[in-house]
Amino acid sequence: ALFRRGLDEAAFEELEERLISADVGVEATMEIIEGLRERVRAEGVTDPEQALALLKEILRLELGVADRTLARREEGPTTWLITGVNGTGKTTSIGKLAARHARDGETVVLAAADTFRAAAIEQLSSWGERAGARVVKQAEGADPAAVAYDGWQAASAADADLLLVDTAGRLQSKRALMEELSKVKRVLEKGAGHTDEVLLVLDATTGQNGISQAQAFQEAVDVSGVILTKLDGTARGGIVIAIQRQLGIPVKLVGLGETVDDLADFDVDAFVEALFA
Amino acid sequence: ALSDRLEAVLDRLKGRGTLSESDVDEVLREIRLALLEADVNFKVVKTFVARVRERAIGAEVSEALNPGQQVVKIVNEELTGVLGDQSAPLELGSASPAVIMLAGLQGSGKTTAAGKLAAHLKKKGRTPLLVAADLQRPAAVDQLKVLGARVDVPVHAPEPGGDPDADPVAVAAGALKEATRVGAGVVIVDTAGRTNVDDAMMEQATAIKRAVDPVETLFVIDAMIGQEAVTVAKAFQEAVDFTGVILSKLDGDARGGAALSVAEVTGRPIKFASTGERLDEFEAFHPDRMASRILG
Numbered sequence: 001a002l003f004r005r006g007l008d009e010a011a012f013e014e015l016e017e018r019l020i021s022a023d024v025g026v027e028a029t030m031e032i033i034e035g036l037r038e039r040v041r042a043e044g045v046t047d048p049e050q051a052l053a054l055l056k057e058i059l060r061l062e063l064g065v066a067d068r069t070l071a072r073r074e075e076g077p078t079t080w081l082i083t084g085v086n087g088t089g090k091t092t093s094i095g096k097l098a099a100r101h102a103r104d105g106e107t108v109v110l111a112a113a114d115t116f117r118a119a120a121i122e123q124l125s126s127w128g129e130r131a132g133a134r135v136v137k138q139a140e141g142a143d144p145a146a147v148a149y150d151g152w153q154a155a156s157a158a159d160a161d162l163l164l165v166d167t168a169g170r171l172q173s174k175r176a177l178m179e180e181l182s183k184v185k186r187v188l189e190k191g192a193g194h195t196d197e198v199l200l201v202l203d204a205t206t207g208q209n210g211i212s213q214a215q216a217f218q219e220a221v222d223v224s225g226v227i228l229t230k231l232d233g234t235a236r237g238g239i240v241i242a243i244q245r246q247l248g249i250p251v252k253l254v255g256l257g258e259t260v261d262d263l264a265d266f267d268v269d270a271f272v273e274a275l276f277a
Numbered sequence: 278a279l280s281d282r283l284e285a286v287l288d289r290l291k292g293r294g295t296l297s298e299s300d301v302d303e304v305l306r307e308i309r310l311a312l313l314e315a316d317v318n319f320k321v322v323k324t325f326v327a328r329v330r331e332r333a334i335g336a337e338v339s340e341a342l343n344p345g346q347q348v349v350k351i352v353n354e355e356l357t358g359v360l361g362d363q364s365a366p367l368e369l370g371s372a373s374p375a376v377i378m379l380a381g382l383q384g385s386g387k388t389t390a391a392g393k394l395a396a397h398l399k400k401k402g403r404t405p406l407l408v409a410a411d412l413q414r415p416a417a418v419d420q421l422k423v424l425g426a427r428v429d430v431p432v433h434a435p436e437p438g439g440d441p442d443a444d445p446v447a448v449a450a451g452a453l454k455e456a457t458r459v460g461a462g463v464v465i466v467d468t469a470g471r472t473n474v475d476d477a478m479m480e481q482a483t484a485i486k487r488a489v490d491p492v493e494t495l496f497v498i499d500a501m502i503g504q505e506a507v508t509v510a511k512a513f514q515e516a517v518d519f520t521g522v523i524l525s526k527l528d529g530d531a532r533g534g535a536a537l538s539v540a541e542v543t544g545r546p547i548k549f550a551s552t553g554e555r556l557d558e559f560e561a562f563h564p565d566r567m568a569s570r571i572l573g
């Protein structure tokens with residue numbers, strides 16, 4: 001140990017494994033560890049504990065630059081479109097958001113634009129009831145774009161503060177479904193003018209496919225932020241690091257459970273700490 | 278993808294009679310990276326690569342393949358071996374009714390899988406009864422009722438607007454009586470999604486299992502799950518000792534490395550692949566196809 005210059009390879013491998021095990025991914029991990037090596041060399045770090053602290057600092061700084069506020073508009077209902085692959089927690093997240101904003105005294109309208117999945121409209125209606133938000137809906141099988149547009153008209157007519165549009169889960173590799181989603185946004189914007197937020201709901205247990213999800217949804221509807229759900233489980237959601245790095249898309253909210261209050265703003269420090277828990 | 282990764286390496290190793298240990302390690306490095314990119318758990322990758330290494334270093338030089346290709350062949354064989362050499366069937370035995378219980382994380386595809394199993398069994402001439410034992414997710418019971426109606430299979434559920442504190446364990450147990458009453462030969466119990474760190478919910482799953490004594494307990498897991506597949510699978514094995522796995526959303530482009538992780542750490546067979554949202558998009562799991570999908 002007296003003659004050891006710098007951190008040994010085993011220490012770097014251990015840190016690599018911790019990142020890989022958190023779903024950070026091979027490529028991002030290698031880049032991050034490469035950056036750490038340079039800092040370790042430059043600062044003459046020899047203690048593995050110090051290296052870990054330095055790594056956390058690097059990640060905090062990198063993640064810290066993003067703007068994580070949710071966009072609002074001055075005039076008319078703020079419009080947020082909720083998207084993502086099947087089963088990630090879109091409908092539940094809308095329920096939580098509706099309750100949060102209704103509690104702040106806002107008028108919230110929900111558009112049930114998942115006209116496809118069994119009992120999707122009932123599920124959203126139940127959340128709407130819970131939050132005291134009006135739910136705009138049509139029959140199952142109706143055109144989702146028409147429901148989204150209807151939602152805008154109703155929100156606008158009621159001078160509501162916030163419109164949340166629920167959409168059906170869809171795998172990003174399904175071209176026709178991605179085109180349908182682009183159309184929902186286009187038609188929604190015929191009324192709304194623009195979408196204040198297009199949120200991609202991502203399950204924290206997702207592996208490397210999360211990057212492909214973010215890429216495809218960004219291309220289809222220009223994603224402005226991520227809602228990272230199920231962070232109350234053991235998965236750490238490391239995939240969002242690569243998503244911010246490669247695509248510039250920040251996590252804005254996190255889901256921490258299945259009940260109405262289990263929603264929080266994304267906390268960079270807590271996230272970085274949890275990566276190495 | 279493995280093919281791209283290996284192309285450069287194998288090219289360099291062409292024309293060599295036998296592989297040195299360092300040659301094998303060079304190929305294995307690419308295999309390791311490909312498996313990690315495919316979401317195979319990093320500890321599973323370690324033991325898997327070590328096994329392949331042992332076989333590759335001791336291997337006789339093949340007549341037909343160059344040494345690099347031979348390593349790839351060993352990888353494919355080992356992978357297919359862990360995933361199961363052939364499709365594992367549903368084993369309902371002679372119990373009547375035979376009970377199938379579904380369990381898994383939130384959103385993995387259980388309720389949809391329950392509908393698919395009902396359709397599948399009906400096609401095979403059985404008389405299924407679906408049981409809506411998820412009493413907590415809003416409209417979960419409605420969802421299963423809609424699916425049941427679609428495939429003309431009855432659904433046992435608590436009365437709508439009934440006791441708000443109805444107990445899933447009681448509903449599931451009550452379904453067995455209902456099955457005998459309506460002459461259903463197979464009972465399919467849908468349960469609420471739950472996370473492995475929620476002790477109360479994991480205990481509920483154990484209690485449901487104890488109450489209905491399933492002949493098959495199927496763990497439903499999303500093909501896009503990452504490294505956590507191992508921890509989650511072990512926790513569910515502990516709680517409900519599942520007999521088989523359903524891998525869902527295979528119609529997407531996730532590599533599905535979780536299949537290898539789950540099979541490796543639990544030793545349980547993947548019995549079905551769910552390949553879409555429709556109730557007929559359900560098939561026997563093919564280990565060989567999964568192996569090449571994981572390797573990319």
Ligand SMILES: Nc1nc2c(ncn2[C@@H]2O[C@H](COP(=O)(O)OP(=O)(O)OP(=O)(O)O)[C@@H](O)[C@H]2O)c(=O)[nH]1
Nearest residue numbers: 086087088089090091092169230255256257383384
């Ligand atoms: N533990 C946990 N479960 C969650 C969270 N968010 C959602 N869920 C659960 O995940 C499951 C799926 O949620 P949904 O809101 O139906 O997901 P979805 O994206 O709307 O699903 P589809 O519309 O079918 O694509 C439900 O059981 C939710 O209760 C979370 O933050 N933590």
Ligand SMILES: Nc1nc2c(ncn2[C@@H]2O[C@H](COP(=O)(O)OP(=O)(O)OP(=O)(O)O)[C@@H](O)[C@H]2O)c(=O)[nH]1
Nearest residue numbers: 086087383384385386387388389470526551552553
């Ligand atoms: N593309 C695709 N979607 C699927 C598949 N299986 C289920 N889904 C979809 O995934 C979403 C979740 O399915 P559910 O059956 O509600 O999942 P669950 O496990 O019952 O969810 P919880 O009860 O909330 O835990 C729905 O949108 C389904 O239509 C599949 O094989 N492929």
Ligand SMILES: [Mg+2]
Nearest residue numbers: 090091114120
């Ligand atoms: Mg939904």
Ligand SMILES: [Mg+2]
Nearest residue numbers: 387388411417
């Ligand atoms: Mg369900």
